[in-house]
Every structure is written in structure tokens, then in C-alpha cells.
Amino acid sequence: MSEFFPDDMIVCRCEEVTVAEIKAAIGEGARDVTGVKRRVRAGMGLCQGRTCEKLVQAILCRELGAAADQVGASSSRPPVRPVPFGQLAKGVVE
Amino acid sequence: MSKFDVTVIGAGAIGTSVAYHLCEKGLKVALIDRGDIASGSSSHCDAVALICDKSPGLDTQMGDASIRHYKELAEKFSYDFEFDQKGCLYVCETESEYEAAAKYAAQQAGDGYDMSMVDGKILSEMEPFMAKDLIGGIWTPGDAAMSPYKVCFAFTAEAKKLGLKVFSYTHIYGIIQDEKGHVTGVDTDQGVIETDRVVNCGGVWAPDIGSMVGIEIPIQPRKGMNLISEQMERICWHKILEFGYMMSKFDDINFKRNVSPLVEEYNVAFNIEYTHANNILLGGYRGFRGFDIRSELEAMKAIAERGLRFFPCLENVNCIRSYAGVRPFVKDHLPIVSHVDEVPGYYIAAGHEGDGICLSPITGKLMAQLITGEGVDFDISKLRFSRFREQVAMGA
Numbered sequence: 001m002s003e004f005f006p007d008d009m010i011v012c013r014c015e016e017v018t019v020a021e022i023k024a025a026i027g028e029g030a031r032d033v034t035g036v037k038r039r040v041r042a043g044m045g046l047c048q049g050r051t052c053e054k055l056v057q058a059i060l061c062r063e064l065g066a067a068a069d070q071v072g073a074s075s076s077r078p079p080v081r082p083v084p085f086g087q088l089a090k091g092v093v094e
Numbered sequence: 095m096s097k098f099d100v101t102v103i104g105a106g107a108i109g110t111s112v113a114y115h116l117c118e119k120g121l122k123v124a125l126i127d128r129g130d131i132a133s134g135s136s137s138h139c140d141a142v143a144l145i146c147d148k149s150p151g152l153d154t155q156m157g158d159a160s161i162r163h164y165k166e167l168a169e170k171f172s173y174d175f176e177f178d179q180k181g182c183l184y185v186c187e188t189e190s191e192y193e194a195a196a197k198y199a200a201q202q203a204g205d206g207y208d209m210s211m212v213d214g215k216i217l218s219e220m221e222p223f224m225a226k227d228l229i230g231g232i233w234t235p236g237d238a239a240m241s242p243y244k245v246c247f248a249f250t251a252e253a254k255k256l257g258l259k260v261f262s263y264t265h266i267y268g269i270i271q272d273e274k275g276h277v278t279g280v281d282t283d284q285g286v287i288e289t290d291r292v293v294n295c296g297g298v299w300a301p302d303i304g305s306m307v308g309i310e311i312p313i314q315p316r317k318g319m320n321l322i323s324e325q326m327e328r329i330c331w332h333k334i335l336e337f338g339y340m341m342s343k344f345d346d347i348n349f350k351r352n353v354s355p356l357v358e359e360y361n362v363a364f365n366i367e368y369t370h371a372n373n374i375l376l377g378g379y380r381g382f383r384g385f386d387i388r389s390e391l392e393a394m395k396a397i398a399e400r401g402l403r404f405f406p407c408l409e410n411v412n413c414i415r416s417y418a419g420v421r422p423f424v425k426d427h428l429p430i431v432s433h434v435d436e437v438p439g440y441y442i443a444a445g446h447e448g449d450g451i452c453l454s455p456i457t458g459k460l461m462a463q464l465i466t467g468e469g470v471d472f473d474i475s476k477l478r479f480s481r482f483r484e485q486v487a488m489g490a
Binding site for chain 1: 137243247260324389391395399409413415417
């Protein structure tokens, strides 16, 4: 990964998390996407990991020498896309 | 592998605190979890330590001691767990709620806690975006918030400096006892961990660790759910809950609220807080759904509806996520912080329901005092495991 992605490259755009920060989270004991997320917020922003999740998975696989199915994915939770509380309360999404 | 004085099972808010406080006493400690640090209830909850939602007496005393202890730890630890003593408002919709709240606050103030009533005018000065028709509320300036999973990371990081050995992603096959029943080890997929004592900090999973030594721990999973907003400019400055929240927490206090059937059905009680990252957490719902922690769409609608009643400005704010977790519910609403008569060397610190984050520091401190045989800070005989046997014997 490091030969392609420099340490200062931003992986999670919403939360501005870099490759180096994700590597540090793995060094602290993160073994999957959720573990990285809780330590450095990658995937916690507005897009909920749509942009960065695959990159985070790739970094995890590379650093841990793990297969893609071992590093997990963020839990799927509604709403599928951001929805105003007003519309959510009415149960109507325009 | 060398022998440990104590092995703590469960790396949530309770287990990591117990491990830290034991290390602080100079004991050799192992911490086991089947997953990552904070991968259970402590990362699927909200983030506050309050006394204003506690029953007068031991409950409040422990909450207060815990918040004070949090404050000391925040100053001492190099790991930042985002401690924020923002204060808490418990708001009332009706005169009768206000009356009950005033009575409760007077009792707590009489016991020496910093709690007072504020009227609607002061309320709208403190929270200018909140609905204007509220009667007033209870103001508790000492109540605090923190990141629940960072609390676990902080305790673990600080305890490691004191020699803690962490076995994360480690599965337990069983607990080994000698012929007298005394704990001697924990059998895991990483090998046998020899230990003189075990502390079961398994939360909702504590009964599984109990059955390994033949005891029945009466903890049930109770689901809680919250919504998360997009990051935004500040709209609230304190932790705020509706006084009707008491209703969802204690079955014996029954305030009738003027709410929709959906809010009623999902037992939704408004509470809101801002996070360190400027998201809003909006809650909440509690229900018994076994270990199912999927988000429920109807509950989400009910939480949003109730949130809008108190903060109409949320109308156009985006909800970006929902989450749910299970809390370790005990019928008498008291945690278990205790030795176990039947199994020498076996201890339990579990069953805090929605107060695990709040009571984490004090629980760790008390358990370390119990294990080292020093005097405990206060009388916790009500938290003994043997109370359940006595309740059965008394036919309760």
C-alpha cells in the first residue's frame, strides 16, 4: 500500500483521516473496519464510509496480511442516505 | 505463560476500568475479550455520566463518586476520552411533571448534591433553540459526557503502562477450578491462563461466563437505540432529557405523557446531546428484543418525532445514522458488584443497564478494593450477588 499511497494521503474525506492515522489505529490493536472507525473516525462522517471503506479494508489487509473477508465491513444501518429528521418523523421521504 | 493475580473477562467500560484499578494496586492482571476493546455495549450506547437520573441514595452516591473520579482520570490520563462536564437539564412539559421534578430535586439537594430547579425563562436562555412552551426543569451542573468507547481505550492504554496483558479476540472455553471449587485458570483458544481470581465483566453476556462455573446470573439484554445527525453548528449546550424519561427507566414511576401512539408503543423518551465532533445524538428507545440490535424503522420515526417536539429546529437537519445496542438489565435496577460465595476466587461486576459508562470508574475502584480486601468506599451490600438467592428464598 505504502508504495502507492503516501502516509499523508487522506483516506476518509468526511473526517479527514490519513493513511498514517489508519496505520496507527491498526498498531493500537484494530483488526477490522469497525476497530479503525472507533479509533480514528474513518467512516463516521456524512457519507458513512461510502468513499473510504474499501480503502480502509485494503490498508487493513496489507498491514495485517489478512484476506479481504477477515477485515469486515461497517455495520449496515438506516437511513441509506441522509434524511432530514422532519421527513423521518413523518415517515415520508420526498 | 506466567500466572496472573486476576483475570478480567470483558473489555467494555466495566472490565477495562476493573483491570486498570487492579493494575494500579500493583496486581498482575490479564484482560480477555472475544473481540476488540469496546466491541459490545460500550460502543453501542450514549455517552453520559449523570446523577440527575438516579434514585436518591446509593444510586446517586455512586454516580456522584464516579463523575468525580472521571474528572480526576481526565486530568491524569494521557489518553483523551473527551470528558466534558457540560451539565444536564431534565425538562418538564407539564405542571404536574414540574412538581414531581421539584420534589425530587429538593430531596437530592437536601442530600448535598448540586441540583436545582430552573423556570421556563431561564431554560430558554440556557437553550435558545429548545421549544418555548416548556415549564422548566432540573439543572445539574456537575453532570458530564465522554466518549464511551474512548473510555475503554483510555483505561486499557493506561493499564498497559502498569503491566496489563490484553488478550483481545480470545475465546474462552471454560473456567478451571480446583477440587474445592476455587478458580485456578481460564481455558482459552490462546492456551490456559493461570490465575487466582476471575472477574466476570461480561455485561449482557455475563450469564454465559456465569454458567461456566454453574451459577445463574439474572441479567437480560435490553435494547437501546439512538439517531445521529450530520455535523452542524451548535443547537444545544447541555445534555437534555425529558422528565418522562424516568418513566421508561423505572416501571414504578408512572407519568402519563401526552404523546402519540407510536412514541408510547416504543417507549421513546427524548434526550439529546452534542458530541465532541459536533454531531447530535438523539434518543432514545428501550425495549426487550433479545440480542437483536438491528435498527427499527418505526422506533427511528418515533425518536425523530419526539426530538422535534423539544427541538423544532431539527426539522431540516439530516439524520445520517441510527444505532442500537443491548444494555445489561437487572430486575431490581442495581448492578452486581460482588464476590460469589459458591465459587471462591470468582467475582462479578456486571448488570449496570444504562449506567455502565457512568458507573465505570467507581465500579472499577470498588472491585479493586473488594479484591485486595481493603475497605470499600461505601456500603455496597445491596450490590451483592447473593441478593438474588435471598430474593428467591423470600419469594420475591
